[in-house]
Amino acid sequence: MVGRLDLVLKELNDNGNFRASLFATSAGLVLASQKEEDIDERAVAAMGSLLSDTAYKASEEIGLSDVMSMKIKYKEDFIIMRNIIINKTTEFLLAVLTKLPESEEIEKYTDQLLDWAEENSRADLEKLSTL
Secondary structure, eight states: OHHHHHHHHHHHHHHHTOSEEEEEETTSOEEEEEEOTTOOHHHHHHHHHHHHHHHHHHHHHHTOOOOOEEEEEOSSEEEEEEEEEEETTEEEEEEEEEEOOSSHHHHHHHHHHHHHHHHHHHHHHHHHHTO
16 A cells, blocks of 8 residues: 555656655654655654644634645745545645745646545555554
């Protein structure tokens, strides 16, 4: 299963020119990653988990719907974290690091790539959720 997740991430990085991509548990445990050498996937997963928890608490306090994704734009960089909800008690994170998109079209293409990755990883993540 994890091998297939790695393949999805490799394809994702190749098509999106991402510096890193990973699947993690909602607690921040890395399940699979594809990254450049200088990136610590554990730190990315931990920050994704922290941001996801914060977004959930905010949605509860304000009465918003479920958190689907978070995008953080820096001066030159872009982090996207997507929650993949399997059932009411299990969710996973998909995170990517890339350079800031040069246009809205590129950002839309990135979203399409993440949709593809989520769709092609869901069956394996569902199996992992039963362990």
